[in-house]
Amino acid sequence: MKLTLSVIKADIGSVGGHVTPSERLFQTVADHIRTAGQNLILDSYLSHTGDDIAILMTHTRGEGDEAIHKLAWDAFVAGTEAAKEQGLYGAGQDLLKTSFSGNVRGMGPAVAEMEIEERPAEPFLFFAADKTDPGAYNLPLYLAFVDPMNTPGLMLSPKISQGFRFVIMDVNHTEGDRVIELNAPEELYGIAALLRDPERFVVESVWSRATGEQAVAVATSRLHNIAGKYTGKDDPVMLVRAQMNFPATGEILAPYATCHFVAGGMRGSHQMPLMPVKLNEGISYFDGPPIVSCAGFCVQKGKLTEAVDNFAHPFWDTVRDTASRKSIEMRRQGFFGAAMLPMSELEYTGIVEKLTELEPRFKVRAGERALQVR
Ligand code: F6R
Ligand code: MG
Ligand code: MG
Numbered sequence: 001m002k003l004t005l006s007v008i009k010a011d012i013g014s015v016g017g018h019v020t021p022s023e024r025l026f027q028t029v030a031d032h033i034r035t036a037g038q039n040l041i042l043d044s045y046l047s048h049t050g051d052d053i054a055i056l057m058t059h060t061r062g063e064g065d066e067a068i069h070k071l072a073w074d075a076f077v078a079g080t081e082a083a084k085e086q087g088l089y090g091a092g093q094d095l096l097k098t099s100f101s102g103n104v105r106g107m108g109p110a111v112a113e114m115e116i117e118e119r120p121a122e123p124f125l126f127f128a129a130d131k132t133d134p135g136a137y138n139l140p141l142y143l144a145f146v147d148p149m150n151t152p153g154l155m156l157s158p159k160i161s162q163g164f165r166f167v168i169m170d171v172n173h174t175e176g177d178r179v180i181e182l183n184a185p186e187e188l189y190g191i192a193a194l195l196r197d198p199e200r201f202v203v204e205s206v207w208s209r210a211t212g213e214q215a216v217a218v219a220t221s222r223l224h225n226i227a228g229k230y231t232g233k234d235d236p237v238m239l240v241r242a243q244m245n246f247p248a249t250g251e252i253l254a255p256y257a258t259c260h261f262v263a264g265g266m267r268g269s270h271q272m273p274l275m276p277v278k279l280n281e282g283i284s285y286f287d288g289p290p291i292v293s294c295a296g297f298c299v300q301k302g303k304l305t306e307a308v309d310n311f312a313h314p315f316w317d318t319v320r321d322t323a324s325r326k327s328i329e330m331r332r333q334g335f336f337g338a339a340m341l342p343m344s345e346l347e348y349t350g351i352v353e354k355l356t357e358l359e360p361r362f363k364v365r366a367g368e369r370a371l372q373v374r
Pocket of ligand 3: 011050051130
């Protein structure tokens with residue numbers, strides 16, 4: 001059967017800063033999906049990662065479906081009302097447009113969707129990250145889908161060893177979707193050359209070359225491209241199918257043990273390690289560290305199993321310690337050098353104003369005076 005997996009997420013307000021949504025806000029969104037989604041969706045799963053609420057839905061209406069997107073949008077609008085009543089911080093933060101117009105893309109919420117031919121056993125993983133942006137998935141996807149050092153399946157399984165096709169988006173291009181398709185393993189160095197720059201080039205999807213099936217869908221929206229100013233980080237969601245013609249679940253999860261540095265953390269303007277966390281975790285140190293959660297499912301005729309919390313296993317406790325240590329190390333150097341993002345990625349305009357103010361005070365030394373000081 002053809003099935004669509006849609007995950008739509010937004011930050012619509014949180015308790016005590018950009019930390020976690022309130023119980024009431026969460027329940028309001030859940031109630032809306034349950035009642036309004038009755039004849040529309042086959043199943044759903046609601047979770048939060050940091051201050052973002054994600055609605056995972058299964059249905060048969062295809063990608064970008066107006067009714068599905070409206071269901072999520074209206075749930076977020078209802079949640080925003082609850083957030084406002086409770087005085088939550090950043091109520092309605094990611095709802096950047098006032099009225100719904102056909103599709104939530106370009107309106108603030110992040111979307112990852114794929115239409116699949118449901119396999120007899122259909123395991124898939126739903127990732128959600130907070131305090132970072134879509135480029136955070138570049139390294140884990142590279143390792144899982146092209147590197148036999150991480151994924152032995154690339155050597156051992158005939159189907160996987162035919163490689164994967166990467167669709168990579170230039171997220172700085174705001175006039176439309178600017179994408180390139182590259183095949184692994186032949187075009188590995190081209191893929192690497194792009195993915196090393198995660199603020200500009202972001203994996204949008206990955207496809208099996210053996211069967212043509214879609215393996216990965218990443219939400220690639222850039223909020224500041226939509227709003228024209230800082231409204232929060234993009235906090236990406238991602239769907240990844242696992243096993244058989246795709247990497248195994250463990251091969252997809254393994255790269256997160258790296259705790260690689262990603263853009264985000266405090267004021268969306270720093271480089272901080274990505275910490276794998278349990279489902280429905282909040283935010284703490286330095287408005288971070290950036291976190292990623294992973295819920296594993298199987299689905300049959302659109303019905304989801306219960307979620308498996310993939311980063312709850314004791315193995316990840318050590319990894320979390322590593323992420324904490326790396327965070328503290330990086331924070332020791334405050335605003336200097338690699339600790340902060342480059343100018344173009346800073347999410348607040350204050351520093352630009354400061355530099356503009358200082359600009360006229362610069363003097364270029366010339367002639368005699370220049371020689372004297374030498
Ligand atoms: C990160 C984030 C926070 C805020 C910070 C200041 O995504 O949202 O780090 O940037 O808490 O928030 P404002 O400027 O809203 O007081
Ligand atoms: Mg927020
Ligand atoms: Mg967030």
